[in-house]
Amino acid sequence: MALIQCPECNKDISDQAVACPQCAHPIKAVTIEATGKRWKGIQLICALFIIIGAFWAASNTQGGPAFGGILVAVGLIGFIVARLGAWWGHG
Numbered sequence: 001m002a003l004i005q006c007p008e009c010n011k012d013i014s015d016q017a018v019a020c021p022q023c024a025h026p027i028k029a030v031t032i033e034a035t036g037k038r039w040k041g042i043q044l045i046c047a048l049f050i051i052i053g054a055f056w057a058a059s060n061t062q063g064g065p066a067f068g069g070i071l072v073a074v075g076l077i078g079f080i081v082a083r084l085g086a087w088w089g090h091g
C-alpha cells in the first residue's frame, strides 16, 4: 500500500482508496486506466507474436509453417485473454 497525492486537493491518500476522503475525488479510475495500459501492452506483444508467426509460416525455414502456426495461435489466444482482461478491468 502506497500513498499517492489526490489530483484534486493534493492531499496524501492511500492508492487503495476508491475516492479521496477529503474531497471525494474518485481515485480508482486512475488504477483502472493503468490496468488498461498493462493489457494494451500484452495485446501489443501478442500482435507481434501473430505478425512474426505469419512471416515465419510464410518463410521457407524448415518446420517454419508449423512453428509459425503455433506462434500465431499463442498470439491469438493471448490477444483474446488480454481483451477479456481489459474488459474485466473496466467492468
Ligand SMILES: [Zn+2]
Residues within 6 Å of the ligand: 006, 007, 008, 009, 010, 011, 020, 021, 022, 023, 024, 025
Ligand atoms: Zn482530494
